[in-house]
Amino acid sequence: MTTGNVSTETITHDNSFSGEEPRAGLRQWLGLAVLTLPVLLIAIDMTVLGFAVPHLSEDLSPTSAQMLWIVDVYGFVLAGLLITMGSLGDRIGRRRLLMIGAVGFAVASVVAAYSQSAEMLIAARVLLGVAGATLMPSTLSLLRNMFPNESQRLLAIAIWASAFSGGMAAGPLVGGWLLEHFWWGSVFLLAVPVMVVIIGVGPLVLRESRNPEPGKFDFPSVVLSLAAMLPVVYGVKKLATGDNLALALTALVAGLAVGAWFVRRQLRLPHPLIDVRLFTIRTFSASVATNLMIVFSMVAALFFLTQYLQIVLGISPFNAGLVLLPGLALSVVTSFIAVRLSRWMGLRAIILMGLTTVLAGFVALTQLPESDGAIFVAVAFGLIGVGIGLAETVTNGAILTAAPPARAGAASAISETAYELGGALGVAILGSVLSAFYRFHLPAEAPAAAKETLGGAVNASRGMEAEEGAALMDAANTAFTNGIHLTSAIGAALVVLAMIMVATTLRKKHMRPSPPPDHSQSDRPVAVLAGRE
Template identity: 55%
Template sequence: MGQGDRRQWVALGVLVLPVLLISVDMTVLGFALPYLSEDLGPTSAQQLWIVDIYSFMLAGLLVLMGTLGDRIGRRKLLLVGAVAFGLASVLAAFAGSALMLIAARALLGVGGATLMPSTLSLIRAMFVEPPQRRIAIAIWSAGFSGGMALGPVVGGWLLEHFWWGSVFLINVPVMVLLLVLGPLLLPEARDPKPGRFDPLSALLSMATALPVVYGIKTVAEDGLSATALAGIFVGVGSGVLFLRRQRRLADPMIDLTLFANRRFSVSLVTNVLGVFAMVGLLFLVPQYLQLVLGLRPMTAALWMLPASVAGVIGALTAARLARWLPLPSLIGGGLLLSAAGYLLLATLGTDSGLAALVAGFVLVGVGISLSEALANDLIISAAPAERAGAASALSETGYELGGALGIAVLGTVATAIYRDGIPQGAPEAARETLGGAAAVAEQLPPAEAAGLLHSAQEAFVQGLHVTAYFGAALLVYAGIQAMVLLRNRDRKPAASAALPS
């Protein structure tokens, strides 16, 4: 392998750094929340904003930032985003109030919106040959899965040795490394003829994503309300106006003809459905480990580690298997494998061993990571090289919407079943969540506490079962859809591509 090829793969390692960090940030905050809440004393509404503002800003700005990267240069946007992300991390770490932390988390969302589409679109520019690009995107996907695996473990270790702000400060050295190595190793890439920038399209894109994600998350947290429905209505209405404007513009922010490409549209929908199912699972499994099986948070995180490691293996295996097997079969097969994992999780009980949970979760992790690594490759390769930033942003926006919908729909279903299983005379806190039931039980005599906890745990497991069956059915549909709709458009398996040595 030549020096140029080796430089490409080293540059890929630089691009994986921010992806790894962003995925760590997605899971680490949950561990820090009790500590920062004790220190800053946020209200319940402020606590929700601390958690949610990051994903709101990320979802609202991804399309704009992806298009901006195509115009001004994806490396330039990546480096600007690294500065913003690093400064916001310092601000968050030393926040002296809940409002200051909310502002810092919002800035982190702005920075994250520049980093994610820039990394994927730069891979499109750096790796022109399909076999090498497939391997590069698989490594990128593995970095994302690896970060989600490391988040709980890193968070648990930091919080045992340092204060809660340390979970944000770990971002700073990684951003500094990116700023040093990025200009040396990463090429610049942009659309040579971007056309006119349309500010109204930019505003409409944000007015579409922000209210929709806000409405969905509000439904997940508080149930259906006028506020949630208003947010979704405003977002959908803005989306309709956005699409109409894109059809009329000579230089649209999003090239809607991309959706006529079956590879692009089917792969995008496949990823959304996969994330939908996966996030619903991630919402319930940690609670099952801690509140049903009684494991400590750090122990629960370690039991979830095999599934995340399996996700890394699934993503890396995808590029290898694609040399010999058709992509539709691989993508669909991965989703069907995940569905089998969900069915295994539907066998869990209040006194089950950990073997079934770990085995089921591993199947889900391997299958979804394998399918999404290949689907991402199809999404990026289907778009023209000059519009890679916009295509990457659409893919990332699909992740955000799929995740929000997964928590809202599957979380709502599980909560409804849980409430139905709690005795009518139980305190409202016990009827709201399993954690609430555990807190109420601590104040009751032993016999009453045991009865309430047993009812609550049984109700929670029933909700988990229904969610697992729902997720399995969804993944079976997504797998069959991928096999059928991608079948006639699939290329022959690509020639072998060697990894760097």
């Protein structure tokens, strides 16, 4: 039965009556094109902001702590609300939530573009995080229901993932051009036309879907999820600055305690905000953890390398984008290669192949030279891009097929939380480590502004005598480059941990990248898969 554009027919997980899941048609593929737009936009936003950091430093004069908040508060708010929004989409409709988020993201982008202070920009980034949290779980959960056929779904996931990588590739070029011709706020205005297209075309090609039996929405769980994350973030930042160690440790312990409380509550609720039992599925838990670790390292690397290319090497924003373009483009290409490899290689083998390549890239970055390092960066980041393209396509497929369609929003939110939390933690933790290393390795007589950020050192050097200014920049560039060596080594260690986890967790020799849906709840009705009349 169909009411309006919302399908209310129910089916069971038992598809034994059919030899093959129904194949998607033209409407579903057009819908996929629309669903890639939010992913493309958010990926562009992640890269262009890194390129805008030197310009922000000069215009708004943020402290090092404020700069880290500007970069990563969006990711933390988004990650903190993704599970909530995924569960909300299961209830009110995933397409409806996508439309609401598109409007909110456009408005928040305008506020960010015209921010007059660091505090105003941080607030705008918070609003962007709230709106972005409604977009990401909607795209992946709608995709899960639009493509019930396993082979089509893996291809759709590859296209969806390539939009993320493609956005990262386009971001440096588009953002670099904007920064060379307009003010830094122009990078945020990219979102407005994209959101207009989603709002206008989305209702025509996307079929609404929701969980017909979502259960009661647990608001205390929402509060607990945020109360767990924010103190941990605050504690990490305080530890990095070396200020008030007791307060930092207290915040960390409090956040972890609330996190444990949150998990315990989810296990006891009949309709949890997040189905933590999904993590008992080896394929699901290993895939989510892998995504978190590699995004943690990759986004942090982008944040560091954009500053290195522009400030240390003195390359223009557009040319810096060209240096990073091969790695991002290779990530797109290898995501489709992973689809082909999945036909005869297991999930474990493909992931380990990808992680090994990522590891080689980070090891190379530990040897980054202080001068003439553009080609070095292109090769090292190219290795990272190849590895990520291989690993993430198959892990996303495994995550999506581990949960029943009725819980697609919640499962998608977990996947997206791994992405966003990994990216935000990468900037916050490795960014804090780099900031602390940079600050402690500058000469004691260096101006306070120079010790805050590398951009602050550029500004301070302009007010000095030529010889003193050059000496300050030499010291600042050396400290920053050595800080990249340290953070790259940490990134490499995290990738090794991911490899060990995958090797020990996914031991089944013939485990496929996209396992069939769980049949354990075959009597539970779920929303009809999109495209089935």
